[in-house]
Amino acid sequence: MPRDSEDRSFRYPLKWRIMDGLNAALDLLWPRRLGRYTGWALLTPALLLVGILVLGLFQIAENSLHTLDTSTFLPGEEYTLANYLIVAESPTYWRIIWRSLLGAGLTVFFTLLLALPYSYMMVRTNKAALRKTLLIVLFLPFFIGQVVRAYGILIVMGSSGAVNDALGLVGIEPIRLLFNFPAVVFGLVQYMLPFAVLMLAPALTAIPRETETAASSLGANWLKVFRHVILPMAKPGLVGAALVVGTLSLTDFAMPAMLGGGSQDFIANAIYDQFFRTADQGLGSALALLLVALGSVIAGVVIAFFGAGTLGMRGRK
Amino acid sequence: MTNGSPSESAISPGKPGQSTAVHVRDVTMDFGNGALAVSNASFELETGKFLTILGPSGSGKTTLLRMIAGFETPTSGEITVNGKPVDSAPPHRRSIGMVFQKLALFPHMTAAENIAFPLKMRRFNPKTIPGRVDEFLDLVKLGGYGNRRINELSGGQQQRVAIARALVFKPELLLLDEPLAALDVKLREEMQLEFRRIQHELGVTTINVTHDQREALVVSDDIIVMDGGRIQQHAKPVDLYRAPDNAFVAGFLGVASFINGHAVPGGLASGENFLSGTHAGDFADGTAVRGAVRAEQIRIAAEGGQLTACDTRLTGTVRDTIFEGERQLYVVATEEIPGITFRIYHHDPESFGLFEIGTRVMIGWNARDMKIFESRAS
Ligand SMILES: Nc1ncnc2c1ncn2[C@@H]1O[C@H](COP(=O)(O)OP(=O)(O)OP(=O)(O)O)[C@@H](O)[C@H]1O
Ligand SMILES: [Mg+2]
Numbered sequence: 001m002p003r004d005s006e007d008r009s010f011r012y013p014l015k016w017r018i019m020d021g022l023n024a025a026l027d028l029l030w031p032r033r034l035g036r037y038t039g040w041a042l043l044t045p046a047l048l049l050v051g052i053l054v055l056g057l058f059q060i061a062e063n064s065l066h067t068l069d070t071s072t073f074l075p076g077e078e079y080t081l082a083n084y085l086i087v088a089e090s091p092t093y094w095r096i097i098w099r100s101l102l103g104a105g106l107t108v109f110f111t112l113l114l115a116l117p118y119s120y121m122m123v124r125t126n127k128a129a130l131r132k133t134l135l136i137v138l139f140l141p142f143f144i145g146q147v148v149r150a151y152g153i154l155i156v157m158g159s160s161g162a163v164n165d166a167l168g169l170v171g172i173e174p175i176r177l178l179f180n181f182p183a184v185v186f187g188l189v190q191y192m193l194p195f196a197v198l199m200l201a202p203a204l205t206a207i208p209r210e211t212e213t214a215a216s217s218l219g220a221n222w223l224k225v226f227r228h229v230i231l232p233m234a235k236p237g238l239v240g241a242a243l244v245v246g247t248l249s250l251t252d253f254a255m256p257a258m259l260g261g262g263s264q265d266f267i268a269n270a271i272y273d274q275f276f277r278t279a280d281q282g283l284g285s286a287l288a289l290l291l292v293a294l295g296s297v298i299a300g301v302v303i304a305f306f307g308a309g310t311l312g313m314r315g316r317k
Numbered sequence: 318m319t320n321g322s323p324s325e326s327a328i329s330p331g332k333p334g335q336s337t338a339v340h341v342r343d344v345t346m347d348f349g350n351g352a353l354a355v356s357n358a359s360f361e362l363e364t365g366k367f368l369t370i371l372g373p374s375g376s377g378k379t380t381l382l383r384m385i386a387g388f389e390t391p392t393s394g395e396i397t398v399n400g401k402p403v404d405s406a407p408p409h410r411r412s413i414g415m416v417f418q419k420l421a422l423f424p425h426m427t428a429a430e431n432i433a434f435p436l437k438m439r440r441f442n443p444k445t446i447p448g449r450v451d452e453f454l455d456l457v458k459l460g461g462y463g464n465r466r467i468n469e470l471s472g473g474q475q476q477r478v479a480i481a482r483a484l485v486f487k488p489e490l491l492l493l494d495e496p497l498a499a500l501d502v503k504l505r506e507e508m509q510l511e512f513r514r515i516q517h518e519l520g521v522t523t524i525n526v527t528h529d530q531r532e533a534l535v536v537s538d539d540i541i542v543m544d545g546g547r548i549q550q551h552a553k554p555v556d557l558y559r560a561p562d563n564a565f566v567a568g569f570l571g572v573a574s575f576i577n578g579h580a581v582p583g584g585l586a587s588g589e590n591f592l593s594g595t596h597a598g599d600f601a602d603g604t605a606v607r608g609a610v611r612a613e614q615i616r617i618a619a620e621g622g623q624l625t626a627c628d629t630r631l632t633g634t635v636r637d638t639i640f641e642g643e644r645q646l647y648v649v650a651t652e653e654i655p656g657i658t659f660r661i662y663h664h665d666p667e668s669f670g671l672f673e674i675g676t677r678v679m680i681g682w683n684a685r686d687m688k689i690f691e692s693r694a695s
Contacts, residue, residue: 208419208421210417210421211421211422213388213408213417213421214415214417214421214422215423215434215438216407216408216409217386217388217408217409217411217413217414217415218409218414218434218438218439218482218483218486219409219435219486220409220438221409224409224438228423228434229423232425233423233424233425235425
């Protein structure tokens with residue numbers, strides 16, 4: 001026996017043997033010849049989830065075709081487009097849709113404006129400490145969640161909050177910083193910044209520093225380097241970030257609700273009202289479908305013009 | 318070489334042979350990782366000349382070049398281009414064209430757009446730009462490829478785009494970091510001559526980095542050999558080949574065999590044996606030395622053959638033979654000096670394959686064929 005172990009002095013490391021064991025177990029559960037279905041098997045949970053969503057959409061579509069019978073407070077029997085007509089003829093809803101679009105657009109603009117230098121700095125700095133600080137500063141609020149963050153903004157920017165106190169010190173009367181459109185956009189930008197930075201950082205990392213050096217040696221000042229090299233090369237990241245930030249803001253609920261104080265509703269708030277306040281499922285469903293359509297069309301147009309950016313991975317356009 | 322005051326150089330940067338275009342003074346670069354990437358480098362380059370920095374991988378060539386371009390600040394020392402410190406102007410105001418080792422082309426532009434880029438940035442007359450771009454595409458033999466995107470070009474074609482892009486705005490100084498590395502031998506040799514021609518035509522002062530000794534010998538007015546961050550020798554190609562300053566240079570250019578020993582008058586002593594050679598420098602008898610003989614300077618003959626013309630003769634056995642096309646390489650181990658093998662080139666096609674592996678042979682050389690250098694501490 002001892003001789004034997006001496007002969008076979010080489011043994012695979014424990015880690016390898018554990019992995020081999022796991023592999024063998026896996027082969028029993030999922031034989032090799034099923035290998036080509038593995039991809040589909042892994043996709044199934046996601047497909048199921050999307051399936052549930054699609055079912056829900058069909059239900060919502062069906063709901064949107066019935067008006068609320070005000071005598072019974074139940075949806076009516078007959079099919080009608082009346083709900084869509086209500087939305088189309090209501091200046092209030094037009095205003096809400098317009099506000100959502102403008103809000104989302106402004107949020108995309110300001111978020112990208114802030115995220116680009118931020119992620120550029122984070123990616124390019126040679127100092128590990130600065131990089132880590134930038135990451136922590138970015139993600140600390142990320143962990144807190146949207147509602148608590150909005151509440152924080154309410155406290156800090158309220159009429160007796162820190163910002164107005166500071167303004168008071170330089171002799172400026174307290175101003176109303178909350179419950180208006182800029183406050184909502186401010187909250188959204190603050191909320192979206194980490195998403196945008198997360199999507200931009202890989203795109204910027206992919207630009208070799210040498211390419212910028214080359215551009216400057218060829219006669220481009222930093223502005224031209226930015227305009228002709230960084231911006232076009234970061235385009236996939238910018239498009240991806242814009243899509244994510246745009247759709248998330250367009251459909252946002254918490255920021256308009258909390259920082260808008262009821263006067264700055266986005267579409268999601270109007271839907272909520274119909275479902276849970278007025279209990280008009282039909283109208284709520286019509287609005288919901290409208291939001292889905294609006295979001296899809298905008299995303300579709302952006303993808304058609306600019307490509308899907310980093311969301312589309314490697315494929316061109 | 319050292320004529321021309323700074324102010325004079327600044328006024329007439331384009332006239333060849335008159336002024337110093339690049340002056341590197343005692344430059345050291347320490348990346349803080351133990352070894353110095355470049356250590357106490359000093360040299361001057363005349364306007365209009367073609368200098369090649371030659372050295373093995375990691376010898377500090379790229380680092381030195383990037384410092385000359387002003388992309389990297391030396392830890393100590395000073396670099397002036399046309400009399401002014403490189404960093405006296407921001408990079409985009411300097412008239413330095415650079416071809417980067419990793420090319421650094423713009424992937425979102427076509428080949429033609431890449432070449433037009435410096436012209437647009439430097440505000441050339443927009444009407445002249447397309448014509449000039451075509452001219453330079455032709456110059457690097459890429460006529461008709463202008464509309465290709467960078468990722469639709471082969472490695473060698475990309476390299477040529479990078480060369481055209483660095484040349485097109487007629488910079489005062491052209492810096493090339495192994496621009497021909499990705500080309501096949503034939504195209505490389507063609508481009509080397511092309512470089513030479515373009516450089517003569519445009520009269521642009523050029524510093525070329527390579528580890529291809531042939532390229533260095535073919536294209537350069539001057540060669541600097543680097544090793545371990547130090548300049549080993551700065552000389553004209555012929556002088557560098559004929560009179561290397563030290564054993565490293567002797568071994569780096571061409572193929573040589575080395576024998577360690579002690580200096581004796583008229584050669585070196587290796588064990589019991591006296592080997593004739595020429596001392597490169599004055600050193601006392603008994604100094605530890607290293608002799609170098611080039612492969613093409615060793616004669617080879619069958620055992621008992623006629624090597625009467627040689628003053629050093631050794632007997633040995635062929636250990637290996639390699640056919641290299643225009644020449645045959647023999648590797649021979651001798652009885653007199655065990656532990657080393659000699660590499661010998663035979664250039665006569667008639668006698669290729671004359672000696673099989675295992676054949677007993679005789680090798681020899683003359684005193685002037687072996688250079689003897691003082692052994693370095695390293
Ligand atoms: N940015 C850097 N930071 C730290 N060390 C570096 C850096 N750049 C180069 N070095 C080191 O400096 C030394 C010289 O590098 P350099 O790139 O100049 O070599 P080279 O002669 O150009 O080599 P090659 O022929 O492989 O391109 C190497 O040891 C390298 O590891
Ligand atoms: Mg290099």
